[in-house]
Amino acid sequence: MQVAYLLFDRFTALDVTGPYEVLSRLPDAASAFVAERVGSIANESGTLTLTASHTLAEVRAPQILVVPGGLGTRVLLEHEPLLDWLREVHEETEWTTSVCTGSLLLAAAGLLNDVPATTHWLERDLLAKLGARPTPERVVEQGKIITAAGVSSGIDMALRLVERTHGELAAQAIQLSIEYDPEPPFDAGSPEKASASVVELVRAASAARA
Amino acid sequence: MQVAYLLFDRFTALDVTGPYEVLSRLPDAASAFVAERVGSIANESGTLTLTASHTLAEVRAPQILVVPGGLGTRVLLEHEPLLDWLREVHEETEWTTSVCTGSLLLAAAGLLNDVPATTHWLERDLLAKLGARPTPERVVEQGKIITAAGVSSGIDMALRLVERTHGELAAQAIQLSIEYDPEPPFDAGSPEKASASVVELVRAASAARA
Numbered sequence: 503m504q505v506a507y508l509l510f511d512r513f514t515a516l517d518v519t520g521p522y523e524v525l526s527r528l529p530d531a532a533s534a535f536v537a538e539r540v541g542s543i544a545n546e547s548g549t550l551t552l553t554a555s556h557t558l559a560e561v562r563a564p565q566i567l568v569v570p571g572g573l574g575t576r577v578l579l580e581h582e583p584l585l586d587w588l589r590e591v592h593e594e595t596e597w598t599t600s601v602c603t604g605s606l607l608l609a610a611a612g613l614l615n616d617v618p619a620t621t622h623w624l625e626r627d628l629l630a631k632l633g634a635r636p637t638p639e640r641v642v643e644q645g646k647i648i649t650a651a652g653v654s655s656g657i658d659m660a661l662r663l664v665e666r667t668h669g670e671l672a673a674q675a676i677q678l679s680i681e682y683d684p685e686p687p688f689d690a691g692s693p694e695k696a697s698a699s700v701v702e703l704v705r706a707a708s709a710a711r712a
Numbered sequence: 713m714q715v716a717y718l719l720f721d722r723f724t725a726l727d728v729t730g731p732y733e734v735l736s737r738l739p740d741a742a743s744a745f746v747a748e749r750v751g752s753i754a755n756e757s758g759t760l761t762l763t764a765s766h767t768l769a770e771v772r773a774p775q776i777l778v779v780p781g782g783l784g785t786r787v788l789l790e791h792e793p794l795l796d797w798l799r800e801v802h803e804e805t806e807w808t809t810s811v812c813t814g815s816l817l818l819a820a821a822g823l824l825n826d827v828p829a830t831t832h833w834l835e836r837d838l839l840a841k842l843g844a845r846p847t848p849e850r851v852v853e854q855g856k857i858i859t860a861a862g863v864s865s866g867i868d869m870a871l872r873l874v875e876r877t878h879g880e881l882a883a884q885a886i887q888l889s890i891e892y893d894p895e896p897p898f899d900a901g902s903p904e905k906a907s908a909s910v911v912e913l914v915r916a917a918s919a920a921r922a
Contacts, residue, residue, distance in 0.1 A: 516733035516890065519760070523726035523863065526757050533759040542763060547736050549743040550729070551763035553752060602891075623891060640895050652891025653733065657864065661897050674900035674910045675917070680726065681812075681833060681862025683901025684894035685850050687871050690884035691893025700884045707885070 503530045506564035506591070509537040509554045510584070512546040512574030516653050517601040521568050524660035527676045528668060536561045538584070546573040558587045563594035566663070571602030571622060571653070573712065578607060579632070585611040597663060598647045601656035605649040609634045617644045622652035623693045624708050638694065657682060713740045716774035716801070719747040719764045720794070722756040722784030726863050727811040731778045734870035737886045738878060746771045748794070756783040768797045773804035776873070781812030781832060781863070783922065788817060789842070795821040807873060808857045811866035815859040819844045827854045832862035833903045834918050848904065867892060
């Protein structure tokens with residue numbers, strides 16, 4: 503079972519590695535890190551580098567596709583070679599998934615037209631402009647497409663995906679093997695729960711970053 | 713503020729990238745991926761590769777040290793050049809932290825003698841043999857040392873660390889920016905909560921892997 507993780511300049515590290523840490527523990531999973539070029543690809547802060555093992559041309563029919571988000575998604579929303587690849591590969595996948603603003607790429611490729619989907623909470627408006635119907639849910643399953651909300655949600659998404667592909671026992675075993683019994687120190691993980699001042703701080707920092 | 717992430721052959725990806733995704737969002741954080749050699753370092757499944765940016769000799773006094781776990785820890789428990797580096801760097805840090813079996817390395821270096829600490833639940837006995845007092849807690853703060861339990865616990869640890877270094881507002885803002893509002897699909901994330909059959913399955917898989 504080939505699991506392909508898309509990489510591009512300025513991806514978000516945890517969007518990739520969260521699902522990877524879950525899915526790569528499936529005994530039959532073969533991981534492929536796919537990008538327009540093989541070699542080192544730096545994340546959005548430029549300090550963490552993952553290695554792309556395959557070019558887009560080398561990966562045509564993965565069973566599972568994981569599309570991460572990151573600041574780098576914005577410059578790819580009209581990048582037809584990548585969007586074409588997403589459209590073609592999606593025809594072949596059993597599951598097409600995204601984390602965070604990875605759903606913007608799926609939407610830009612026309613794969614989310616008028617269906618419910620999620621993304622990082624700061625980019626719900628952009629997701630709507632690209633044709634999807636944004637929801638605040640953490641994981642949204644729509645046919646064979648699963649979109650997940652911001653960054654850390656990819657872990658929840660991947661565990662749900664394992665439940666679908668390999669059953670509940672396998673999903674629970676992986677959850678236990680990564681000791682995923684979260685204890686967030688605050689209840690501030692969504693814009694609906696965080697205080698107004700925290701939401702404003704993150705909005706301002708995000709605007710400054712972009 | 714230099715944050716050093718130790719890398720070694722066969723590390724666990726999420727042990728590194730969980731804390732990284734939190735700590736690298738601090739505006740004053742400079743990330744250094746440190747290993748015995750610079751360049752590509754493969755994780756325990758051999759399919760994910762991070763790039764070490766600094767040698768051990770180049771990083772002598774990071775403010776924060778993050779020691780991940782992974783199958784690769786076991787062959788390093790008597791590797792004096794690395795243990796010496798841990799001892800020396802720990803003298804200089806403001807915070808010395810570990811995720812998962814990273815605490816085995818801290819213990820092997822003599823930094824956890826007779827103090828409470830945590831690790832991956834499968835390795836509590838080994839942690840005790842190395843001189844620490846294992847506890848089942850998810851995050852254990854002991855002076856300037858913080859140990860975290862298995863794999864995914866590094867996210868919780870890092871958010872608690874940000875609370876210490878930059879205050880509650882900063883920690884909440886990062887929690888919101890990575891949308892850390894976990895929804896594990898099952899309550900199977902610790903050996904105390906998972907069913908006996910799931911615990912047995914993970915024990916058997918771990919034994920086969922090692």
